[in-house]
Structures are given as structure tokens and as C-alpha cells.
Amino acid sequence: MRKVNRLDVQIPESLDGKESKGARETTDALAHFKNKKNKSVEFSFEVYKKKDIKLALEILFEGKCAYCESSYRGTSKLHVEHFRPKAEIKNSTYSKDGRPGYYWLGAVWENLLPSCQNCNQETYQIIYGQPYSILTGKGNCFPLQRKVRGEFKPGVDKRERPLLIDPTVDDPNQYLEFTEDGLVYSVKDKNGNPNKRGEATIQIFGLLREELVIERRSVATALRTRIINIREYERRLHEDPHNAYHEHDLNRELDELVGLIDSSREFYGMIVQLLTKHNFL
Ligand SMILES: [Zn+2]
Structure with a gap:
């Protein structure tokens, strides 16, 4: 909601x-x-x-x-x-x-x-x-x-x-x-x-x-995977600041995450809460 x-x-x-x-x-x-x-x-x-x-x-x-x-x-x-x-x-x-x-x-x-x-x-x-x-x-x-x-x-x-x-x-x-x-x-x-x-x-x-919990869980899991990946690529880039591969991976994951910030998505209220909790919003 x-x-x-x-x-x-x-x-x-x-x-x-x-x-x-x-x-x-x-x-x-x-x-x-x-x-x-x-x-x-x-x-x-x-x-x-x-x-x-x-x-x-x-x-x-x-x-x-x-x-x-x-x-x-x-x-x-x-x-x-x-x-x-x-x-x-x-x-x-x-x-x-x-x-x-x-x-x-x-x-x-x-x-x-x-x-x-x-x-x-x-x-x-x-x-x-x-x-x-x-x-x-x-x-x-x-x-x-x-x-x-x-x-x-x-x-x-x-x-x-x-x-x-x-x-x-x-x-x-x-x-x-x-x-x-x-x-x-x-x-x-x-x-x-x-x-x-x-x-x-x-x-x-x-x-x-x-059934509703299962649907919400699949959206929440996809979101969590993105967040874990972003944190990992940030860590790698921090250790190796000029590595173009890490930068590319990080940008790709960030683009995917931005794609989720769309009010027409199912369970958008949950998405916003979870992103806020992880300091993305
Ligand atoms: Zn309903």
C-alpha cells in the first residue's frame, strides 16, 4: 500500500x-x-x-x-x-x-x-x-x-x-x-x-x-540482490578506483535499481520502504 x-x-x-x-x-x-x-x-x-x-x-x-x-x-x-x-x-x-x-x-x-x-x-x-x-x-x-x-x-x-x-x-x-x-x-x-x-x-x-507474500517476496529478493551487488561493486571500486570493469558493473547494477523506482510497479510501497532503509532514497 x-x-x-x-x-x-x-x-x-x-x-x-x-x-x-x-x-x-x-x-x-x-x-x-x-x-x-x-x-x-x-x-x-x-x-x-x-x-x-x-x-x-x-x-x-x-x-x-x-x-x-x-x-x-x-x-x-x-x-x-x-x-x-x-x-x-x-x-x-x-x-x-x-x-x-x-x-x-x-x-x-x-x-x-x-x-x-x-x-x-x-x-x-x-x-x-x-x-x-x-x-x-x-x-x-x-x-x-x-x-x-x-x-x-x-x-x-x-x-x-x-x-x-x-x-x-x-x-x-x-x-x-x-x-x-x-x-x-x-x-x-x-x-x-x-x-x-x-x-x-x-x-x-x-x-x-x-500467495501475496510469495509475490512480494520475489520482488523484495530481486531488490536485495541488486543492493548486495551494488555494495560489492562499490567495495571493489574503492579498493581499485580505476578499474573500468568494476565501474561498468556498478553502473549496470545502479541502472537496474533505478528501473525499479517506478510507481507503476507492483508493491511499490514496499520497494520505497526497503530502498529507504538501505539509504538509496
Ligand atoms: Zn488487493
């Missing part, structure tokens, strides 16, 4: 302005749920599926899942994810879970993120180092950092503090630490305890699912 600036792309036309399709759908949703009898009646959200929204999310996140940074191109389709669930809430911190969800945010640009199927849909996954499968995937989960007083109604989201990390709002580096073996941990707080936001994010999105 890495921080992304939503202002890097224009708001998709379907969601831009009071006359947009999204604004009209929000008005309809507000009218629908104003009637208390409709609280458990499904409302059909359609605008978020529009092509221009998918395209904007794809450009913003460079074809990767907002949460695990896997590329979904060629493997599975993009899921447009509502950070705050639109129709139903599970694991919330409100007194009652269930319908409706944050229906007033079903067609709001700031609430939409691109996700892969594994991060988005609840599925049993093999978790790295665990002997059994665990249910992961966000589904309709939306836990908060603390309870919010008062009624659940439009505008309440302004007072909440989500437990999950939103990469367009939060800096994931403050909460998640990637290691050279492709694992991810919750950054420890000043008391030495893993921070709760990192923990919830890792658990709910399944960021330690085995």
Missing part, C-alpha cells in the same frame, strides 16, 4: 458536480432512506460502475489494487470498492450493524477505490505461517477507531475515525512496515505495541495471504 494523491486525476464526469449522474443518484438514495420503512429495502446503486470512474481509478492507482498493490491487469477485473460500504455495514462501531450502509456516499468520488477481488470480497485464505484458512477480504466491514455518539445518518462520516487505512487520506508508511522477506507488520507505537490501524488493515484485507 502506498499514499496516492486523488488530485492527480480529474473527478470523473459521472460524479462531478450537482448535475452529475452521481449527484442525482445520491438525491434518490437520500429520498429512499428518508422513509424509515425503506431502511432494509435494497437501493440499486449503479453510477459507480460507470466506465469513466473505472478509468480514473485505474489511472490514479496505475492499474493496481489500492490495498495490496497487486496488478489486477491480465489476472482479474477491477472492483470499484466503496471505502465506506454503501448498502450494509459489518463490524462497525455503531450500536447496530446492518442496513443501511453509508448510502449517501454510494456515488461520491472520495469514497471510491480500486481493489482486487481478494482484498474486496470475503474469502477464506491461507495466511502465511498459519496452519488454517482465515476469512479475509473487506466485504462490508468498516470498523472505527472509537464509538461515535448519536444517530447514524448523512454527515456522520465527517466525525468518524476509520480503523482501516485509506491510501488517499492516510500515509500507509505510518502504519505498515514491509520486510525483506515480503512480510508486513503493523508499525509499533511509542509503547511498543503494534498500532491498531495497521493490524486491522493487515487482517481485514488479508495482506499476509500466502
Whole structure:
């Protein structure tokens, strides 16, 4: 996961302005749920599926899942994810879970993120180092950092503090630490305890699912090999400063490393953390 600036792309036309399709759908949703009898009646959200929204999310996140940074191109389709669930809430911190969800945010640009199927849909996954499968995937989960007083109604989201990390709002580096073996941990707080936001994010999105760890590990291993080679060629050049072969080898490895510093690469958040740790950034 890495921080992304939503202002890097224009708001998709379907969601831009009071006359947009999204604004009209929000008005309809507000009218629908104003009637208390409709609280458990499904409302059909359609605008978020529009092509221009998918395209904007794809450009913003460079074809990767907002949460695990896997590329979904060629493997599975993009899921447009509502950070705050639109129709139903599970694991919330409100007194009652269930319908409706944050229906007033079903067609709001700031609430939409691109996700892969594994991060988005609840599925049993093999978790790295665990002997059994665990249910992961966000589904309709939306836990908060603390309870919010008062009624659940439009505008309440302004007072909440989500437990999950939103990469367009939060800096994931403050909460998640990637290691050279492709694992991810919750950054420890000043008391030495893993921070709760990192923990919830890792658990709910399944960021330690085995297949994902294996993918991250192969990227981290390639990076480490480059770094070891660079240090070795630097050492040789230091001992023999005019050796053109060593200089050539060092430059080649540095070029390869620079090629990895590309935000469209899978697991770029991890790449940046590891390069920073080795003083390359
Ligand atoms: Zn994902």
C-alpha cells in the first residue's frame, strides 16, 4: 500500500458536480432512506460502475489494487470498492450493524477505490505461517477507531475515525512496515505495541495471504540482490578506483535499481520502504 494523491486525476464526469449522474443518484438514495420503512429495502446503486470512474481509478492507482498493490491487469477485473460500504455495514462501531450502509456516499468520488477481488470480497485464505484458512477480504466491514455518539445518518462520516487505512487520506508508511522477506507488520507505537490501524488493515484485507507474500517476496529478493551487488561493486571500486570493469558493473547494477523506482510497479510501497532503509532514497 502506498499514499496516492486523488488530485492527480480529474473527478470523473459521472460524479462531478450537482448535475452529475452521481449527484442525482445520491438525491434518490437520500429520498429512499428518508422513509424509515425503506431502511432494509435494497437501493440499486449503479453510477459507480460507470466506465469513466473505472478509468480514473485505474489511472490514479496505475492499474493496481489500492490495498495490496497487486496488478489486477491480465489476472482479474477491477472492483470499484466503496471505502465506506454503501448498502450494509459489518463490524462497525455503531450500536447496530446492518442496513443501511453509508448510502449517501454510494456515488461520491472520495469514497471510491480500486481493489482486487481478494482484498474486496470475503474469502477464506491461507495466511502465511498459519496452519488454517482465515476469512479475509473487506466485504462490508468498516470498523472505527472509537464509538461515535448519536444517530447514524448523512454527515456522520465527517466525525468518524476509520480503523482501516485509506491510501488517499492516510500515509500507509505510518502504519505498515514491509520486510525483506515480503512480510508486513503493523508499525509499533511509542509503547511498543503494534498500532491498531495497521493490524486491522493487515487482517481485514488479508495482506499476509500466502500467495501475496510469495509475490512480494520475489520482488523484495530481486531488490536485495541488486543492493548486495551494488555494495560489492562499490567495495571493489574503492579498493581499485580505476578499474573500468568494476565501474561498468556498478553502473549496470545502479541502472537496474533505478528501473525499479517506478510507481507503476507492483508493491511499490514496499520497494520505497526497503530502498529507504538501505539509504538509496
Ligand atoms: Zn488487493
